Every structure is written in structure tokens, then in C-alpha cells.
Amino acid sequence: MSTAALKRWAKGxxxxxxxIAGAARDPRTPWYAKALALAITAYALSPIDxxxxxxxxxxxxxxxxxxxxxxxxxxxxxxSEVMAEHRARSAAIASTTGVAxxxxxxxxxxxxxxxxxxLGYRYVSS
Numbered sequence: 001m002s003t004a005a006l007k008r009w010a011k012g013x014x015x016x017x018x019x020i021a022g023a024a025r026d027p028r029t030p031w032y033a034k035a036l037a038l039a040i041t042a043y044a045l046s047p048i049d050x051x052x053x054x055x056x057x058x059x060x061x062x063x064x065x066x067x068x069x070x071x072x073x074x075x076x077x078x079x080s081e082v083m084a085e086h087r088a089r090s091a092a093i094a095s096t097t098g099v100a101x102x103x104x105x106x107x108x109x110x111x112x113x114x115x116x117x118x119l120g121y122r123y124v125s126s
Contacts, residue, residue: 016071017044018090023078026086033077040070046105 017040023029024037043050044067053059075083 013068013071014044015087015090016075017041017067019083019086020071020074020078021045022086022089023082026082028082029078033074036070036077037074040067040074042105042108043067043070045101046109047102048106048109 020037021041024034024041029037049059049062050066051058051062053063
């Protein structure tokens with residue numbers, strides 16, 4: 001695979017992540033597809049990884065496996081007419097995320113961690 005083809009694939013992948021995020025808010029999308037779409041979008045756009053990128057090979061391998069598989073599954077669960085509409089919208093919008101988007105995603109991750117810790121504490125203390 002050439003460098004240009006790899007860049008096109010990566011750009012298409014980011015476009016699909018943005019389209020899936022839009023489709024997750026669409027009322028025509030089933031709830032289970034919305035849940036998966038939100039989870040994979042949060043993971044793909046999050047600066048926090050399951051395995052940190054500084055770990056040789058494994059750090060990048062999780063991004064290369066989890067994100068494309070999650071996107072492929074979400075694409076199968078979301079109705080095709082909804083995805084086509086949101087792909088067209090996301091292609092028109094710049095695919096960069098700003099500082100506000102990063103802050104929101106980090107806040108969501110910290111909120112999830114705090115909720116998990118609180119629930120774990122309640123479970124252990126009872």
C-alpha cells in the first residue's frame with residue numbers, strides 16, 4: 001500500500017468517525033448502534049488510549065485494531081441512508097477537533113473513571 005493510499009484510508013476513517021458521531025445523534029439510528037457509535041467515537045477522538053502510544057508496537061496496534069473494527073461494526077448497525085447523509089455532512093466539515101472538543105472528551109473520560117471508582121467503592125464498602 002502506497003503512502004498516498006494510506007493517507008486516503010486514514011482520512012476516510014476520520015470522516016467515518018465524524019459521520020458515525022453524527023449518526024449516533026440521529027433519531028433513525030437504533031439505540032444499540034448509538035451506544036457503540038458513541039463509544040468508538042470517544043475512543044477514536046480521545047487523547048487517552050487503552051495502551052499508551054509510547055509502548056513500542058502495542059501502543060499503536062490497539063489504535064490500528066480497535067478503531068477500524070469498531071467503525072466497521074458501527075457501519076453495519078447504522079442504517080445505510082443515515083450513514084450516507086452523515087458522511088456527506090462530515091465531508092463538508094473540517095475534520096479537525098478543537099481544544100473545546102478535547103476538553104469535553106477528557107471530561108467525559110474522567111467522569112467515567114470517577115463513576116467507576118465510586119461504584120467500586122460502594123460495592124467494596126457494602
